[in-house]
Every structure is written in C-alpha cells, then in structure tokens.
Amino acid sequence: QQQVKQSPQSLIVQKGGISIINCAYENTAFDYFPWYQQFPGKGPALLIAIRPDVSEKKEGRFTISFNKSAKQFSLHIMDSQPGDSATYFCAASMLGNEKLTFGTGTRLTIIP
Amino acid sequence: GAVVSQHPSRVICKSGTSVKIECRSLDFQATTMFWYRQFPKKSLMLMATSNEGSKATYEQGVEKDKFLINHASLTLSTLTVTSAHPEDSSFYICSARRERRRGGTDTQYFGPGTRLTVL
Numbered sequence: 531q532q533q534v535k536q537s538p539q540s541l542i543v544q545k546g547g548i549s550i551i552n553c554a555y556e557n558t559a560f561d562y563f564p565w566y567q568q569f570p571g572k573g574p575a576l577l578i579a580i581r582p583d584v585s586e587k588k589e590g591r592f593t594i595s596f597n598k599s600a601k602q603f604s605l606h607i608m609d610s611q612p613g614d615s616a617t618y619f620c621a622a623s624m625l626g627n628e629k630l631t632f633g634t635g636t637r638l639t640i641i642p
Numbered sequence: 643g644a645v646v647s648q649h650p651s652r653v654i655c656k657s658g659t660s661v662k663i664e665c666r667s668l669d670f671q672a673t674t675m676f677w678y679r680q681f682p683k684k685s686l687m688l689m690a691t692s693n694e695g696s697k698a699t700y701e702q703g704v705e706k707d708k709f710l711i712n713h714a715s716l717t718l719s720t721l722t723v724t725s726a727h728p729e730d731s732s733f734y735i736c737s738a739r740r741e742r743r744r745g746g747t748d749t750q751y752f753g754p755g756t757r758l759t760v761l
Contacts, residue, residue, distance in 0.1 A: 566752070571733075571757070573648075573735045573752035574752045575752065576750070576752075579749070619685060628748050630737075632685045634685050635683075635684070635685050637683075
C-alpha cells in the first residue's frame with residue numbers, strides 16, 4: 531500500500547515534444563506529491579509538487595496533473611529540451627509522516 | 643532555493659575501515675534529515691530518519707550498528723559506515739526537511755550525494 535508505481539521506465543522524446551511520465555499510488559493518506567529530477571552522479575532536485583486539493587499545477591514548462599479519484603498523477607514537460615535529459619522520480623508522503631515514498635524512476639532522453 | 647551539502651563527494655576506502663559522511667543544510671535549520679542509499683539505475687531507498695537531539699529511526703532491514711547516524715545540530719547530520727565492506731559500496735544521499743511556513747508544505751531538499759567505494 532506504500533508503493534508508488536511509475537511508468538514508463540525509459541522514454542525517448544524528440545526536442546520540442548511533450549514528455550509525459552505517470553505515477554499511481556494506493557495509499558489514500560498520501561497528501562503531497564513531488565517530482566524530482568536527477569542527473570547522473572548528482573542528488574535529486576525538487577522540480578514541482580502538488581497537493582490533492584488541486585488538479586493541476588504549472589511551473590514554466592513543467593505541469594503536474596492530479597487525478598484524486600484514480601489515484602494517479604503525471605508530469606508533463608512541454609517543449610522538451612536536450613538539457614531535460616535526466617532521471618525523473620515521482621514521490622508521495624503524508625501529513626505527519628514526512629518520509630517520501632519514491633517511484634522507480636524514468637530515464638528521459640531528449641533527442642535533437 | 644534551499645541548499646544542502648554533503649562531504650565528501652567521493653570516497654574510496656579499504657575493507658574494514660569506517661567512513662563518515664557529513665550532510666549540512668546551509669541556509670535553513672533542519673530538525674529532520676533523511677539518509678538514502680541508491681544503487682545504479684535504481685530508485686532511492688530510505689535508510690533512516692535523523693532527528694536533531696534524539697536517536698535516529700532506521701528502516702526495516704537497515705543495520706543500526708553498521709550505519710551510525712548522529713544529528714548533533716540543526717544543520718548537521720552524519721552517517722558513519724562502520725567496518726565497511728565491498729557490498730556497502732553505493733551512492734549515499736541525504737536530504738533535509740525544511741519545515742512549512744503557515745499554510746505551506748514541508749519540503750525535502752537533497753544533497754549532491756556521496757559515492758562510496760569499498761575495496
């Protein structure tokens with residue numbers, strides 16, 4: 531019940547295209563859903579996060595869509611650039627227990 | 643944004659020695675820090691939660707006598723891998739929790755990681 535399932539495992543998108551990564555969770559007590567970007571040999575960096583009281587959040591080229599009834603959330607990267615090539619992790623946590631449960635990661639490659 | 647540093651970034655040691663990794667929150671105070679382990683091309687695995695002024699809470703299956711955690715101040719947590727063996731070789735990452743402002747959400751900020759290689 532603590533799992534967060536992430537797909538796809540890897541993704542190749544052409545420059546300028548839209549990259550979409552999906553996550554699903556079981557635990558309805560989760561109330562915070564961040565996305566992290568990680569480059570090889572570096573620590574994860576917080577990209578964007580959402581709470582369940584909204585269905586969408588946008589920051590620049592990055593958008594989170596959240597479907598509470600389906601217990602799914604996704605990251606959309608618009609106008610994908612080669613510099614976006616990295617591994618992306620979704621995560622979830624709950625109020626009062628700040629431990630993050632991470633998805634399995636998606637390796638994104640943006641090709642020219 | 644909040645900055646978390648780790649030191650060293652890379653360490654190579656002989657089997658049987660102990661290695662200390664430091665995690666510092668540079669521009670905020672963190673009563674809670676977390677230690678993760680990451681294998682190549684895998685997700686982050688939480689090892690323990692480090693609380694300032696109290697004992698760390700370890701995840702199931704993590705040996706507390708092998709991975710000693712000390713959170714002596716609001717900006718520093720240390721992880722000591724005792725009697726390291728080759729199977730302890732991994733990428734160790736810490737994070738620090740920045741507590742929410744009124745109406746906001748606690749956020750974890752991650753350090754750059756430490757690559758440990760045990761020969």
